[in-house]
Amino acid sequence: MTIDVRKGGANRAASAGAAVGNATRLDRNILAVALLAKPTIFVLIFIFAISPARQASLAPFSSLVQAAENRPDAEPITPETERAIERGLKWLAAGQLDDGGFGEGQYRGNPAVCALAGMAMISNGSTPGRGPYGGNVNHVVDYLLGCVRPDGFISGGDAARGPMYGHGFAVTFLAECHGMSPRGDLREKLAKAVGIIVASQNDEGGWRYQPVRADADVSVTACEVMALRAARNAGLFVPNETIDRATRYVKQTQNADGGFAYMLQGPRESAYPRSAAAVVALLGAGVYDAPEIERGMKYLSQFPPGKQSKQRETYYYYGQYYAAQAMWIAGGESWSRWYAAARDELLARQRQDGAWTSTNGNQYATAMACIVLQMPNDYLPIFQR
Secondary structure, eight states: OOOOGGGSSOOHHHHHHHHHHHSOHHHHHHHHHHHTSOHHHHHHHHHHHSOHHHHHHTTHHHHHHHHHHHOTTOOOOOHHHHHHHHHHHHHHHHTOOTTSOOOOGGGTTOHHHHHHHHHHHHTTTOBTTBSTTHHHHHHHHHHHHHTBOTTSOBOOSOTTSOHHHHHHHHHHHHHHHTTTOOOTTHHHHHHHHHHHHHHTOOTTSOBOSSSSSSOOBHHHHHHHHHHHHHHHHTTOOOOHHHHHHHHHHHHHTBOTTSOBOSOSSSOOOOOHHHHHHHHHHHHHTTOOSSHHHHHHHHHHTTSOTTSSTGGGGGGHHHHHHHHHHHHHHHOHHHHHHHHHHHHHHHHHHOOTTSOOOOTTOHHHHHHHHHHHHTGGGOOSGGGOO
């Protein structure tokens, strides 16, 4: 059986996005707080801040948050992990550029790095203008909206470095901020950015580095599928055909061992980081109970944190970022075991100043590490089950 989030309430994030999209401006501000609050605070907000009529229309939020509170497999974040997260976020915030962007060296102003830094802060409970990192998140929104070209393409920093990665992550972040940001032009620019993704899907059903209908690889495709999922959760139109074609493409890249190849053409070897991304892409497309998911999860289970990490060093944080999402959605013992091992490994890798390091940039690594460690918070709609 395949559960399709386009056709029902199978996913908490989809319900949340729909409710935000249907709320008034006042309610959207309330929902922004409620979305990132503890369940008890959430209930108080609804009792005292929303009229009885609006409570009825937004009732799905109450049951969704209560379900999160009662979930037994959400591994608690230890005090040591809390301190590591706080050091990492403080280090990130201190390095934000004057224009609101993030990134160092060749990655300065890169939209993907900026978006990931913003998502790391939202994962801690801050929203645009609210919370300890609310100002930082606001500045990221402003920076990325300033990078939107008239045609909708989001380009900043070194545009030669996989621009569709930057575009996809930026769309994901901006979609997460939809309904929370006071920027009146966010929805219009976001809709144009989504249009770029839809228009640049190639004949195979995937995407590659440039916003053109040329070749495709499973890594960029995963990035764009999650961007479209976030946009749809926020109430923006995404054609069913686009998701269906992307789903077929990702499934075709799966190998007999359960892992995924980089492209349909050329070498077909499997690799852990892109296989984690491919599984998340299928989950993001609404494919939950399918043979491809089962085989993919079985493949990923062969590479728990700490095992062969050195061989995957170049894409270590990328792999952990996607594996965390796959394991979180799987839940149960799979998640608990994986998170405990990943947490311990990440804490051992953190520098004294709070940063994590990578050849792809320390802000990139720190943002991804903080997102992984904060997955149990369940604050970002795109990561919710």
